[in-house]
Amino acid sequence: MSGVPGPLAEHLFRREAGRMVSALVRLLGPRHLALAEDAVQDALVRALEAWSFGGAPRNPGAWLMRSARNRAIDLLRWQGRRVRLAPELERALLEAEAGAAVADAEPAAGGDGHAIADDELRLMFSCCDPLLPSAAQVTVILKYLCGFSVREIAQGSLTSEGAVEKQLFRARRALEAQERLFEVRDAAQVRARLPAVRSAVYLLFSEGYHGAHPRLAVREDLCHEALRLAVLLTRLPAADGPETRALVALFCFLAARLPARQDDDGQLLLLAEQDRGRWDRALVAEGLRWLDRSAEGEALTAWHLEAAIAAGHATAPTFEATDWGAIRRLYDVLWRLDPSPVVALNRAIAVGMAEGAEAGLGALAALDGAGRERLAASPFLPAAVAEFERRAGRPERAVAHLEAALRLARNPAEAAVLARKLAACRG
Numbered sequence: 001m002s003g004v005p006g007p008l009a010e011h012l013f014r015r016e017a018g019r020m021v022s023a024l025v026r027l028l029g030p031r032h033l034a035l036a037e038d039a040v041q042d043a044l045v046r047a048l049e050a051w052s053f054g055g056a057p058r059n060p061g062a063w064l065m066r067s068a069r070n071r072a073i074d075l076l077r078w079q080g081r082r083v084r085l086a087p088e089l090e091r092a093l094l095e096a097e098a099g100a101a102v103a104d105a106e107p108a109a110g111g112d113g114h115a116i117a118d119d120e121l122r123l124m125f126s127c128c129d130p131l132l133p134s135a136a137q138v139t140v141i142l143k144y145l146c147g148f149s150v151r152e153i154a155q156g157s158l159t160s161e162g163a164v165e166k167q168l169f170r171a172r173r174a175l176e177a178q179e180r181l182f183e184v185r186d187a188a189q190v191r192a193r194l195p196a197v198r199s200a201v202y203l204l205f206s207e208g209y210h211g212a213h214p215r216l217a218v219r220e221d222l223c224h225e226a227l228r229l230a231v232l233l234t235r236l237p238a239a240d241g242p243e244t245r246a247l248v249a250l251f252c253f254l255a256a257r258l259p260a261r262q263d264d265d266g267q268l269l270l271l272a273e274q275d276r277g278r279w280d281r282a283l284v285a286e287g288l289r290w291l292d293r294s295a296e297g298e299a300l301t302a303w304h305l306e307a308a309i310a311a312g313h314a315t316a317p318t319f320e321a322t323d324w325g326a327i328r329r330l331y332d333v334l335w336r337l338d339p340s341p342v343v344a345l346n347r348a349i350a351v352g353m354a355e356g357a358e359a360g361l362g363a364l365a366a367l368d369g370a371g372r373e374r375l376a377a378s379p380f381l382p383a384a385v386a387e388f389e390r391r392a393g394r395p396e397r398a399v400a401h402l403e404a405a406l407r408l409a410r411n412p413a414e415a416a417v418l419a420r421k422l423a424a425c426r427g
Contacts, residue, residue, distance in 0.1 A: 016060070016061050016064050016065075017040055017044065017147040018120055018144075018146050018147055019061075019120055020036075020040045020043070020064060020065055020068045021033075021036050021037055021040050021123075021144055022120045022122070022123040023065070024036035024039060024040070024068060024069075024072055025123060026122070026123065028072070030126070030175040030176060031175075031176040031177065032176075033144065033172060033175055033176055034172065034176070035072060035075050035076070036072065037144060038071075038075060039068045039069075039071040039072040039075060040064075040068045042067075042068075042071045043064050043065075043067035043068035043071055044064070046067055047060070047063065047064055047067065120229070121197075121229055121232050121233070124141050124197045124200060124201075124229075125189075125190065125193050125197055127140050127141050127144070127171075127175065128141075128192075128193035128196040128197060129174055129175065130192060130193070131174060132170070132171055132174055133167075134195065134196050134199070135157070135167060136167040136168075136170060136171045137171070137193075137196035137200075138157075138196050138199045138200045138203065139153055139157075139164055139167040139168060139171065140167070140168060140171040140172065140175070141196070141197070141200040142156075142200055142203060142204070143168055146200070146204050146207075146222075148207065150164045150165060150168070152207055153203075155377070155378070155410065156203050156206060156207055157203070158341060158342070158374040158375070158377075158378075159374075186238075187237070187238035188238075190236065190238035190239055191238050191239075194233075194238075194239050194244075197233070197239075198230075198233070198243070198244065198247060198303075201226050201229045201230055201233070201247070202226070202247065204222055204225065204226040204229070205222065205223050205226035205227070205251055205254070207219070207222055208220065208221065208222025208223040208225075208226065209222075209223055209254055209258075218258065218261050218262055218268070218413070220255075220258050223251070223254070223255050223258060224255065226251060227248070227251040227252070227255055230244065230247050230248045230251055231248055233247075234248060241297075241299075242294045242295070242296055242297050242299045242301070242304070243294070243299060243301045243303050243304070244303075245290050245291075245293045245294035246290070246291065246294035246301060246303035246304040246306075246307045247303045247307075248287075248290045249287045249288075249290035249291040249294055249307040249310075249311070250287075250303060250306050250307040250310050251287075252283045252284070252286045252287030252290060253283075253284060253287040253307065253310035253311055253313070253314040254310055255280070255283055256279050256280040256281070256283035256284045256287065256314060257271075257274065257279055257280075257314075258280070259278045259279065259280060260274040260275050260276065260278040260279055261274065262413075266413070267413065267416055267417075268413040268414065268416065268417050270417065271313065271319060272319040276317070276318070279314070284314045284315070287307070287310070287311065287314065288311065288315075290307075291307050291308070291311055294307065300333075300337075301337070302334060302337050302338045305330050305331075305333055305334040305337065306334065308330050309327055309330050309331065309334070312326055312327050312330070313327075322353075324350060324353040324354035325354045327350050327353075327354070328347070328350040328351055328353075328354040328355075331343070331346060331347035331350045331351075332347065334347070335347050340371075341367070341370075341371035341372075341374045341375050342375075344367055344368075344371050345364075345367065345371075345375060345380060345381060345384065347363070348360060348363035348364045348366070348367065348384070349364075349384050351363040352364075352384075352387075352388050352391075356391075357388040357389075357391035357392040358388075358392060360384075360388040360391075361385065361388045361389070361392070364381070364384055364385055364388070367381075377408065378408060378410070379405035379406070379408040379409050379410070379414060379418065380405075382401040382402070382404040382405040382408070383401070383402065383405040383418060383421075385401045386398040386399075386400075386401035386402040386405060386421070386425075387421075389401060390421075390425055395425040395426075398425045399422060399425050399426060402418055402421055402422040402425060403422065405418050406418045406419060406422065
């Protein structure tokens with residue numbers, strides 16, 4: 001190839017950046033987190049420059065790891081330290097080139113059942129220092145291991161970019177005070193850190209599925225990486241259990257829709273517009289198996305309810321045949337467990353689909369002020385109001401709300417969907 005297209009480069013870099021930071025931090029220690037991130041960023045910049053002329057190498061991941069390793073050694077030299085870590089970095093490079101990453105490996109027979117085989121997942125647990133607030137734990141994982149921008153983290157967590165910057169500063173100071181990575185090995189430590197890791201993996205999937213990226217509305221690589229990490233959690237005895245299995249089920253149901261979320265021209269398709277014949281039925285079946293496994297015991301968590309809602313959509317033969325009454329009842333329970341603005345919004349939409357447009361508008365109007373404030377930067381609330389105004393036979397009101405939603409669109413794909421709806425209401 002004579003060059004590297006932007007989407008391909010971003011796909012590759014997003015996939016590799018977290019793994020390279022993980023490998024370097026594991027070797028250098030968390031106090032060199034900033035150095036590891038700088039080395040990886042420099043490697044990515046060099047790749048863009050080199051590959052735009054000569055094309056990508058046969059093994060891009062190994063090229064990037066070698067470049068990041070060399071840059072890390074240079075930075076250590078400039079800091080006046082002896083480069084005693086070069087042999088370890090060299091071994092990491094050789095492992096990457098040989099494809100020896102153990103991303104999908106099971107714990108070795110007879111080994112420590114609580115040891116974490118995957119470098120990226122190991123560093124996720126290590127970043128979840130109980131001394132840090134849970135939100136800061138999730139933020140540092142998304143920034144340094146998943147490659148999210150501050151803007152993407154703020155959008156995904158419905159908070160401000162300033163708040164995210166403060167969380168990152170405090171979290172990095174706490175991590176850099178450690179001489180070496182904290183190895184999470186015993187069951188109690190895994191369970192203590194598991195909620196933050198699961199939340200980060202969930203946000204990773206969400207950003208891929210309907211994130212705030214300025215150009216790309218759907219990033220399948222992020223979705224599949226989140227699914228991979230969630231499955232790895234089920235292979236760790238202390239992390240496996242009903243809640244983790246429900247998370248895997250949810251990802252399977254949503255990932256099954258990915259082939260139909262965009263048309264052949266790359267236009268985003270809403271659930272009602274999707275060709276369900278293109279859904280991955282094998283993934284739906286896999287989701288149902290995980291959902292069944294998640295029902296062991298008496299636990300009922302938000303992940304169970306989200307997975308059950310996704311299963312209701314995945315198993316409905318058509319959009320019109322969806323059992324919206326059942327989905328509304330699931331949202332009622334979910335909202336009692338997790339009264340977040342996003343859950344409240346989705347519950348209101350389910351009310352409208354089950355009971356009619358006026359009921360939906362009433363439920364949307366009942367959203368509290370704090371919820372409205374946190375949803376104010378996204379187009380979803382005005383778009384939902386517009387849809388129910390249209391269904392109620394008031395297209396002129398729908399137009400006003402769609403215009404408001406269009407001003408909040410986060411990328412061209414979202415804007416195109418809203419523009420399409422706006423044209424239909426005006427026509």
